[in-house]
Amino acid sequence: MIRFKLRLRAATLLTVGWGVPDVLGADIVHARKLRVEGGGASEVLYIPGSSVKGALRTAASRVAAAYGFTSCGETRPELIAKAHAGGPCDVCRLFGYPGDDLSAASRVWVSDFNPVGEPRTVTVVRVGLDDRTLTAREGVLYSMEHLLPGSEFEGEVRVDEDARNLVPLLLLAIAELRTGRFGRRSVVDARIVDDGVLDGAVEARWRPLLGELRSWLWEGVVGV
Numbered sequence: 001m002i003r004f005k006l007r008l009r010a011a012t013l014l015t016v017g018w019g020v021p022d023v024l025g026a027d028i029v030h031a032r033k034l035r036v037e038g039g040g041a042s043e044v045l046y047i048p049g050s051s052v053k054g055a056l057r058t059a060a061s062r063v064a065a066a067y068g069f070t071s072c073g074e075t076r077p078e079l080i081a082k083a084h085a086g087g088p089c090d091v092c093r094l095f096g097y098p099g100d101d102l103s104a105a106s107r108v109w110v111s112d113f114n115p116v117g118e119p120r121t122v123t124v125v126r127v128g129l130d131d132r133t134l135t136a137r138e139g140v141l142y143s144m145e146h147l148l149p150g151s152e153f154e155g156e157v158r159v160d161e162d163a164r165n166l167v168p169l170l171l172l173a174i175a176e177l178r179t180g181r182f183g184r185r186s187v188v189d190a191r192i193v194d195d196g197v198l199d200g201a202v203e204a205r206w207r208p209l210l211g212e213l214r215s216w217l218w219e220g221v222v223g224v
Contacts, residue, residue, distance in 0.1 A: 107163035
């Protein structure tokens, strides 16, 4: 198993939604989970691993073809099966796809991302938009809880050894994640922490990219 840490830093106001609005006083709040310590329990902010994995899969699909990898670009099971008539695409081989065969299982595992330090939040009142006209909906307001830029979270990523040849695709997805949208229209930076482990997992031509991913992209732009 190839393992490394991945850190995420909010480059803008960040919200990964959670479905419990009333308790915390905002209509849309950031995800929380229970932490048990010293015989008591408390709620802590976090980013679900499923959200990170889903964002990485989407990012991988966007960039795969440009770098010699394949992507079926499908999300519906029946269309994926049709697209895989000649064999699964690289994105599905890495992230998994519907099917009873063991070959359909995901080859990458992403843990939940826990906070580094104590992220601070702010609640902002926003105007609802009409999806058809993209204009403000009269009389529609909602409040959203955001984490402030600079908030950091860390999780672990694991890749099966039999998917070693797809590690470069995962690196490309992480790079693409840093310039796309995450959560509720937020932007996050990402940095790999691996103590050199990934040097032996990729060919020399991918190491410049790996080196870049070991540093923040938005360093000096986002205030901590």
